[in-house]
Amino acid sequence: MKYYIFGILLIHNFFASDARIFDRCSLARELSRLGVPRGDIPAWVCIAQYESTFNSAAIGPPNSDGSRDWGIFQINDRFWCDPQDGRQTSNVCRTPCRALTADDISLSVRCAGQIRNAQGFGAWTVWNRQCAGGRALPNINDCL
Template sequence: MKALACLTIALALAAPALSITLDRCRLAREMSRLGVPRDQLARWACIAEHESSYRTHIKGPTNSNGSNDYGIFQINNYYWCQPSNGRFSHNECKLSCDALLTDDITNSVRCARKIQARQGWKAWATWKYCSGTLPSIDSCF
């Protein structure tokens, strides 16, 4: 019985943390708190909706070049973060890809903003859904 209790505790500690799913307003408020200009929030929310359905712990399927996309903004590991398997990465955001899979979206937001500053909104394939007029996020605040 004692062994079973120890095994149960060990498995509970080893289990990954439950991921969170944000909603449009929660994401907008969190990004605003992190310094993202309010006039960009609707675009970021649209990208997160189409990339990950606002889920923080999503690792996308393997792309044709062998890379993967991570987190709420589906950031690619060939260019932007270092995968845990040691595979080559340019790692432009200077962080582990696992840092993009946490409930704290600070790293995801910082890296996504770096990508957007360098490549523009079209860096995300889902941009086509987010390029027009979007619903206001004013009611979120």
């Protein structure tokens, strides 16, 4: 019985993702720490707010093509990460999707940067709906 309970806890801890829920300022500070240029931080904060409500462990429901979106920036597994479930993926960021749901968002930031470099902020639908043109870009002056 003792080994059974230990095994259950071990499996749970292996598969459990430690969600980190940010707020505007804690995300701005983390992005700054990770080297994101200050001028880009409001855009990333806006995207994270509307994509995942600042939740590093967010996993979206299946999209119409069967793909999913992962992590704080809701990065799509059809192109950018490997869902490791047998589906074909481009895996441009060369990372397992599950790694994008960790409380350490450095891989998410790196992959999101690759997406932005390839497609711009418009790769995120929330950018055009919520953030573009400064409509909802948060003020981070009191954060940094």
